[in-house]
Each structure stands twice: as structure tokens, then as C-alpha cells.
Amino acid sequence: MMLRAIWLIVRKDLTVEVRSRELAYTTLFFALSCVLVFAFSLVQEGRAADGVGPGVLWMAIMFAGNLALGRTFERERQAETLRALMLVPAPREAVYLGKLTGIVLLLALTEAVLVPIVAFLFQAEMLAHPFWLISVVATGTIGFAAVGTLFAAMLVRARSRDVLLPVLLYPITVPVIIAGVRGTVAIAQPEFDAEVVRFWLTLLVAFDVVFVTLALWTFEPVMTD
Amino acid sequence: MTKWFFYATLLCAAMFAISPFVIANAPYESTMGLVQKVFYYHMPSAWMFLTASVVCGIASARFLITGDSRHDRTAWAAAEMAVLFGLLTLVTGPLWARKAWGTWWIWDARITSSLVGWMIAWAYLILRQYGGPGSEKLAAGLALFGTANVPFIYISVNYWRTIHPATTVVPKLPFSMGFPLWFCVSAFTLLLVVLMKLRVRVAEQQARLDAIYLSLDEEA
Numbered sequence: 001m002m003l004r005a006i007w008l009i010v011r012k013d014l015t016v017e018v019r020s021r022e023l024a025y026t027t028l029f030f031a032l033s034c035v036l037v038f039a040f041s042l043v044q045e046g047r048a049a050d051g052v053g054p055g056v057l058w059m060a061i062m063f064a065g066n067l068a069l070g071r072t073f074e075r076e077r078q079a080e081t082l083r084a085l086m087l088v089p090a091p092r093e094a095v096y097l098g099k100l101t102g103i104v105l106l107l108a109l110t111e112a113v114l115v116p117i118v119a120f121l122f123q124a125e126m127l128a129h130p131f132w133l134i135s136v137v138a139t140g141t142i143g144f145a146a147v148g149t150l151f152a153a154m155l156v157r158a159r160s161r162d163v164l165l166p167v168l169l170y171p172i173t174v175p176v177i178i179a180g181v182r183g184t185v186a187i188a189q190p191e192f193d194a195e196v197v198r199f200w201l202t203l204l205v206a207f208d209v210v211f212v213t214l215a216l217w218t219f220e221p222v223m224t225d
Numbered sequence: 226m227t228k229w230f231f232y233a234t235l236l237c238a239a240m241f242a243i244s245p246f247v248i249a250n251a252p253y254e255s256t257m258g259l260v261q262k263v264f265y266y267h268m269p270s271a272w273m274f275l276t277a278s279v280v281c282g283i284a285s286a287r288f289l290i291t292g293d294s295r296h297d298r299t300a301w302a303a304a305e306m307a308v309l310f311g312l313l314t315l316v317t318g319p320l321w322a323r324k325a326w327g328t329w330w331i332w333d334a335r336i337t338s339s340l341v342g343w344m345i346a347w348a349y350l351i352l353r354q355y356g357g358p359g360s361e362k363l364a365a366g367l368a369l370f371g372t373a374n375v376p377f378i379y380i381s382v383n384y385w386r387t388i389h390p391a392t393t394v395v396p397k398l399p400f401s402m403g404f405p406l407w408f409c410v411s412a413f414t415l416l417l418v419v420l421m422k423l424r425v426r427v428a429e430q431q432a433r434l435d436a437i438y439l440s441l442d443e444e445a
Contacts, residue, residue: 147370154366159357167351171344172370175377182381207377214373221289222366 002097005090009098010105016075017106023071028110031064035118053124054184058140058177060114061107065144066166068106069152072099077156086223096219100149100212107141124188132187132197139204140180143211144173150215154222179203234419240412244405251405260324263317265405269413270313271339277306277417278342281349282372285365294432297361300368302424304349306417311343334383341378345371 017023038056042049076082085095115137119126126133151168155161170177183200186193244265254261281303288296318336319329330336345367352364 150366150370154363155356157357158352158360158363160355164352164356167348168367171341171348172367172374174341175374175381178381203377203381210373210377211370214370218289218366218369222362 002091002094005088005094006098006101009085009095010101013072013099013102014105023068023075023106024109026071027064027068027106028113030067031060031110031114032117034060034063035114035121039121048122051124051185051188053118053122053126054181054188056122057115057118057126057184058180060118061111061137061141061180062144062170062173062177064110064114065103065107065141065148066169068110069103069145069148069169070162070165072103072106073152073156082156092220092223093216096149096153096216099153100145103145103149104142107145108138111137111141125190126184126188129187129192129197132194132201133184135201136180136183136187136197136204139201139208140176140183143176143204143207144169146208146212146215147172150219150222153219175207176204179207230419230422233415237412237415237419240408240415244409244412247405247408252401254402257325260321263321265409267314267317267321268406269410270310270317272410273413273417274307274310274314274339274343276414277303277310277421278346278372280421281307281346281368285368285372288365289362289369294361297365298425298428298432299421300365301353301428302421304346304353304364304368305424306421307346308343308350309420310413310417311339311346314339315343332382334379337382338375338379341382342371342375345374 035056038052038059039048042052042056073082076085086092088095115126115133118124148165148169151172152165155164155168158164179200183197183204186196186200248262248265251262251265253259281300284296284300284303287293288300322331323329349364349367349371352360352367356363
């Protein structure tokens with residue numbers, strides 16, 4: 001019952017997205033614009049400073065992710081489908097997990113393009129260990145999206161919701177940013193040390209487990225009066 | 226106000242008035258000299274910041290579970306205290322660091338974790354102020370997430386070397402230094418309690434006023 005509800009919500013979002021492709025294109029373009037701005041800030045005499053690639057990657061993910069979260073729920077608010085979602089005869093957790101899956105898929109699509117481009121532009125040898133890189137980026141994205149989906153859903157009815165989302169989201173996702181960047185830096189090192197990467201990956205997995213659980217528990221109380 | 230509140234406020238003011246003399250009488254620390262005495266205000270501020278954050282987290286959890294607005298008012302007051310004492314900590318800390326370590330700021334585990342925790346408390350206040358109706362529950366969710374985040378923030382920031390003194394310094398303090406410290410801790414604790422009581426009372430009066438206003442509205 002729960003899995004079916006989650007699948008239906010994901011399918012709804014995918015259908016809307018495939019028809020308009022609005023979120024995918026704009027999120028990707030915004031992420032690339034961020035990378036461009038960082039490139040102009042950090043490149044001196046034609047070369048990027050050493051080791052900035054991972055930092056630029058995660059900054060672009062954070063900013064683009066923030067935008068994607070805001071706009072996903074803005075779409076729900078404008079079409080007034082949020083009320084319909086809350087009335088669905090399925091557990092509320094299914095609504096949360098459905099939206100979370102949709103956002104993770106959108107960000108995964110963006111990162112699939114973003115990671116090679118950042119590795120290419122900033123000469124970061126991130127792609128040398130693809131399994132580790134995918135693990136770190138995936139767990140980091142899930143952690144960010146888990147907190148972000150809850151906050152974006154919470155803020156749909158609030159005033160000043162556009163500026164409040166990053167104000168609330170970034171301090172809470174500091175461990176994701178730190179672990180993501182340090183993990184990616186460790187992957188990009190010439191002398192690769194699996195222990196260091198494993199440490200950051202473990203921290204990210206623990207963060208994901210704790211915060212998805214916490215979000216599932218608090219989704220119902222904060223979405224209903 | 227009740228009698229105990231009046232005496233508590235008086236005692237708190239008296240303790241703060243005496244505290245400079247108590248601190249001046251403490252012996253100089255061997256390496257840092259006079260500058261070290263900021264510690265007697267810096268450490269109690271940090272402890273009050275942490276206490277207020279914990280109170281906010283617990284009150285928010287109780288509010289989400291029970292829906293009783295008393296817990297919500299306590300959480301809001303505690304968040305304001307956390308921002309206030311956190312600000313004191315983050316100002317006295319760099320002032321001390323500049324003289325003791327030669328640098329205003331350093332990205333070590335405890336300092337950075339405190340900064341992030343302080344920003345979460347500040348975000349709570351921004352949400353309460355500008356979030357519009359219904360922001361009580363949202364803020365409670367934020368406080369809960371912030372509290373759950375503390376071990377993660379600390380562990381992730383701890384990757385870098387920390388040059389903060391180890392936490393085991395306090396039990397080993399000689400009495401001549403221990404007494405001023407615990408005197409200041411008591412003064413700050415009293416200040417936290419007094420301010421919390423005052424702030425919660427303001428919030429209660431506000432809630433009562435709103436209830437009366439709304440009930441008159443319905444009758445008309």
C-alpha cells in the first residue's frame with residue numbers, strides 16, 4: 001500500500017516533468033551558471049587554484065538543490081495539489097517519501113551532468129574511483145534532499161518562504177556539506193586512501209538514516225494543525 | 226511578580242556587581258596572564274548557550290508530541306536565550322583568542338560547531354518572526370532537527386585538529402581559580418533563569434491577550 005502510494009506520487013511528478021521539462025532544464029542550467037561564477041572567482045592566470053573542484057561541485061549542488069526544492073513545492077502550491085496530496089488515503093509518510101524520491105531523481109539527473117563538467121573544468125581527478133564518487137554524491141544528495149523536502153513542505157504555507165528555505169536548510173545540512181566535500185577531496189587525491197573516504201561515507205549514511213527517520217516522524221505533526 | 230523572582234533578580238544583579246572583584250582576586254594563569262580572566266565570563270556564557278539550546282530542543286519535542294502551547298513559549302524563550310548567550314560566547318571567545326593564540330578565529334571543532342548551533346538558533350528566531358501564522362510547529366521541527374544534528378556537526382567539524390583546551394581542565398582547577406569560575410557560573414545560571422521567566426511571562430500575556438481579542442471578535 002505504502003510502496004504503491006510512493007510510486008504513484010513519483011509517477012505523477014515524473015509525468016508532469018517529462019511533459020514540460022521545466023525543472024530539469026532550469027536546475028541544470030542554474031547549476032552550470034554557479035560553476036561559471038565560481039570559475040571566474042577562483043581562476044587566476046588561467047588556472048584554477050588547486051583542490052577547489054570538490055568544493056565548487058558541492059556548492060553548485062547546494063544552490064541548485066535549494067532552487068529545485070523551492071520550485072517543486074511552488075508548483076504544488078500553485079496548482080493547489082498540496083491539499084489533494086494531504087487528503088490521499090495513504091500514510092502521510094508515503095507523501096513525504098514520494099516527494100523525496102522525486103527530488104533525489106531530479107538532483108541525480110543534474111549531478112550526472114555536473115560532476116563530469118566540474119572534474120573537467122577544474123582538473124580534479126574525481127572520476128578515477130567512480131564507485132566511491134557515486135556513493136558519496138548519492139548519500140550526500142539524499143541527506144540534503146531529506147532535510148530539504150521536509151522544510152520545503154513545511155514552508156509552503158509560510159510567508160517569506162523563498163528566503164526562509166535556505167536560512168533553515170544550510171545550517172542543518174552543514175555535516176552533509178563537510179562530509180561531501182572532504183569525501184570528494186579524498187577521492188580526488190593522487191594517493192587514494194580508502195579509509196578516509198569510508199569514514200566520510202559512514203558519516204553520510206548515518207546522517208541519512210537519522211534524518212530520514214526524523215523527517216518521517218515529524219512530517220505528520222508539522223503538516224497538520 | 227512573585228517574591229522569588231524579585232529576590233532572584235536582586236541576587237543576580239548583586240553577583241554580577243561583585244564578580245569583577247572576585248575575578249580580580251583570582252591568581253594569574255601561568256602562560257596567558259591577565260587575558261585569561263575572560264574565561265570566567267566566556268565559559269559560563271558557553272554553558273548557558275548549550276543549556277538554552279538543549280531546553281529549546283526538549284521543549285520543541287514536547288510541543289510536537291503534545292501540542293501544548295506552554296512548551297512552544299518555553300522553546301521560543303530558550304531560543305532567544307541561546308542566541309543571546311551564544312553571541313556573548315562568540316564575542317568573548319575571539320577577544321581572548323586574539324591575545325592568547327594570536328588569531329581572531331580558527332576553524333576548530335568546538336568553535337565551528339558552536340557557530341553552526343548559534344546560526345540554527347538564530348534561524349529559529351527568524352522563522353518565528355517572519356514565517357507568518359503556523360510557524361510554531363515549523364520552528365519546533367527546526368529545533369528538533371538542530372538538536373539531533375549536534376553530534377553530526379561535532380564529528381564532521383572534528384576532522385581538523387582542535388587547539389581548544391581539553392574539557393578535563395575544569396575538575397583539575399585549584400580552588401583559587403575554581404571559586405571565581407563557579408561563582409560566575411552561578412551568576413550566569415541565575416541570569417538565564419530570570420530572563421527565561423520574564424520572557425515566558427511576556428509570551429503568556431501575549432497569548433492571553435490574543436485569546437481575549439479573538440473571543441470578542443467572535444461575539445460580534
